[in-house]
Amino acid sequence: MIFRIDPASERAIYVQIMDEVKRAMVTDALAPHEALPSVRQLASELKVNPNTVKQAYRELEHEGLVYTERGRGTFVSAWDGRRRDRERAGLVRSLAGRAVQEAIRHGISPAELAEAMRQLADEAEREGVA
Amino acid sequence: MSSRSIPGVIEGRLSVSTSKVRKRWGRRVALDGATLTVPEGSAYVLVGPNGAGKTTLMRVLLDLVRADEGTATVSGRDSVRDGAAVRALCGWLPEREDAGYGWMRVQDLLSHHAAYRPAWNAGYADRLLDRLGVRDHTRFGKLSKGEARRVQLVMALAHCPPVLLLDEPTDGLDPLMREQALEVLTDHLATYQTTLLVSTHRVAEVEGLGDHLGVLREGRLEAQLDRETMRARLCRYTIGVPEGWSGAPALNGDVVRRSGGGREMAWTVWGTRQEVIGRLSGAGAEVRDVAPVTLEEAAVSLLALPGADRRAGGGRVQGVQETNGGRK
Numbered sequence: 001m002i003f004r005i006d007p008a009s010e011r012a013i014y015v016q017i018m019d020e021v022k023r024a025m026v027t028d029a030l031a032p033h034e035a036l037p038s039v040r041q042l043a044s045e046l047k048v049n050p051n052t053v054k055q056a057y058r059e060l061e062h063e064g065l066v067y068t069e070r071g072r073g074t075f076v077s078a079w080d081g082r083r084r085d086r087e088r089a090g091l092v093r094s095l096a097g098r099a100v101q102e103a104i105r106h107g108i109s110p111a112e113l114a115e116a117m118r119q120l121a122d123e124a125e126r127e128g129v130a
Numbered sequence: 131m132s133s134r135s136i137p138g139v140i141e142g143r144l145s146v147s148t149s150k151v152r153k154r155w156g157r158r159v160a161l162d163g164a165t166l167t168v169p170e171g172s173a174y175v176l177v178g179p180n181g182a183g184k185t186t187l188m189r190v191l192l193d194l195v196r197a198d199e200g201t202a203t204v205s206g207r208d209s210v211r212d213g214a215a216v217r218a219l220c221g222w223l224p225e226r227e228d229a230g231y232g233w234m235r236v237q238d239l240l241s242h243h244a245a246y247r248p249a250w251n252a253g254y255a256d257r258l259l260d261r262l263g264v265r266d267h268t269r270f271g272k273l274s275k276g277e278a279r280r281v282q283l284v285m286a287l288a289h290c291p292p293v294l295l296l297d298e299p300t301d302g303l304d305p306l307m308r309e310q311a312l313e314v315l316t317d318h319l320a321t322y323q324t325t326l327l328v329s330t331h332r333v334a335e336v337e338g339l340g341d342h343l344g345v346l347r348e349g350r351l352e353a354q355l356d357r358e359t360m361r362a363r364l365c366r367y368t369i370g371v372p373e374g375w376s377g378a379p380a381l382n383g384d385v386v387r388r389s390g391g392g393r394e395m396a397w398t399v400w401g402t403r404q405e406v407i408g409r410l411s412g413a414g415a416e417v418r419d420v421a422p423v424t425l426e427e428a429a430v431s432l433l434a435l436p437g438a439d440r441r442a443g444g445g446r447v448q449g450v451q452e453t454n455g456g457r458k
Contacts, residue, residue: 007337010421012361040320044313048338049173050320105368105419 001029003037005046013048017056019091025065025076026088032078036066136353136364136386136400136432138165140342144203145170145293145325151190151200153183153349160186161197162349168327172356173319173339176329177429178346184329185225187346188295192217204293218247221286223279225297232271236281239270240288247289255288262310275302283311287318296328300335308335315339333426340425345432353432361422364431366398368419369410378413381406387431398423398431 001024005016024030036042039057043050057074060066065087068074079087103113146168153161161183168174178184189195191202193213202209204216231239236259244250259266262280264273270281279302286294299315300308316339319326330336343360345353355364364386371393378385384406387398399406407417423431 005338008334008424008426013338040317043320044317046338047309047312047316049341050316051171051341052338053320101419107370107418 003042003046005048007048013052014056014059017042017046017048017053018060019094021056021060022065022087022091025079026084026091030076032076034076035072036074036076038073137355137359138351138353140167140169140354140356142169144168145172146174146191146204146295146327148187148190148197148202149200151187151197151202153186153190153195153197159349161190161200163200164346164349164351166344166351167354168325168342168344169356170325171323172342173326173336174328174342174344175333175336175340175425175429176327176344176346177331177333177433178329179433182346183349184346185297188222188297188327188329191295192220192222218249219291219293221289221291221294221296223282223286223294223296223299225301232269234270236264236266236268236270236273239281240266240285243285244288249289249291251288251290254290255284258284258287258314261314262307276304276307279303280307280311283314287314290318290322290324292324294324294326294328296326298330299328300330300332312336312339333429334424337425343425343428343432345429347433352435355428357425360425360428363402364398364400364423364428365403365406366396366419366421366423366427367406367410367417368394368396368421369415369417370394371415375414378409378415380409380412387434394418398427 001020003017003020005013005020007013009016011019021030021036030036036057037045039050039053042048043053046053057066057068061068061074065077065079066074067077099113099117100110103110144167146166148164148166151161151164151166152159164183164187166176166187176184176187186195190197191204191209193202193209193216196210205219207216207219209216231242234242240255240259244252244255259281262284264277264280264284268277270278273281279299283296283299286296296315300311303311312335315326318324319339326339328336328340333340341357343353343355343357344351373393375393381397381399381401384400385397386400389396397410401409403420407420410417
């Protein structure tokens, strides 16, 4: 899987890494019991502090989404449909939250934003994208 | 009257520290009571204008320069009393290559360097040279600046020291080489327990790597803070204000940087979000967005504090040091 993070983003880097793992899980880019990249590998790929990657993995483990086997690495936990839906909903909310924040910065009300989103969704559906 | 308390001292188990170091070169003051606090295991980014004393501070740590006053320690050892041991504990990448070894071929220079370092890992050194694409039969003096920097990086890393002191490590490297050097460095930090002190003008480069920031100006550490403190207490507020707005007096002294103008501005302010938002709103501003600053923005903002502002209010700088005695 490809991790995409933005070190200059206002979201803490470990949160971005966590979200990327969740995104991969939700989109089946990472299957249950599949290994996450090693801390070293991911840190040098993203050029972030290894401690940041460790922190992200630790938090994910705390949330029960991954498990660690000593000396072998970190793996994706098996999850049931309910858990998956919950994580998916969480990702949707966080994405929407960022959009709402951006809207407010533009002086646009969340309701206006929602309306525009609905229109875009309708258009996408008409064009057969979604 | 300022309540500013941008941390001047970082607490915790320190790996590298200096205490009130002063150093003069003739009439020029290079270090003026610099107190540096680098916790064990951190990746500490040191910024400052040219001539702020960054290089001198690192050289004092290694006892390559004797301070006029003050002390320096590395891993609990005094730099002056225990200079040789301190140098053995450190991987050092100087800002300028040492003249005098130019006639040596890279491989000989490395063997020479290794002879003084029992922990030298020759296999690792070879892999690093290979990864960085350095030609090891060339004479050191004939290398381009970028190549010389890469050899120096290998010299700093290959004995896997507990402490790395890197002075402008990516200076003189082209974008691809910078990327490779940063990859090597990140990989190194992930593999070996290392405390990193790195000075750089390119803070964006180490945005993901740095977890501590120190701002050195005119020979003094004006601010030192960890990433979490920064995220929590140094934010950029985008505010909408009425025409002819007169500002927020309640925040005087806490505004690190103002940008923008007219009816929308961005202020970088020190303080808890709640408090700052309260004060901004109280002064008639509408807070549209609050975002933690990046390492680079923090560096730029803290460096941009005007001198007069810094010295206002009976020496805020000293206040910084004092206020932080009790910081947790």
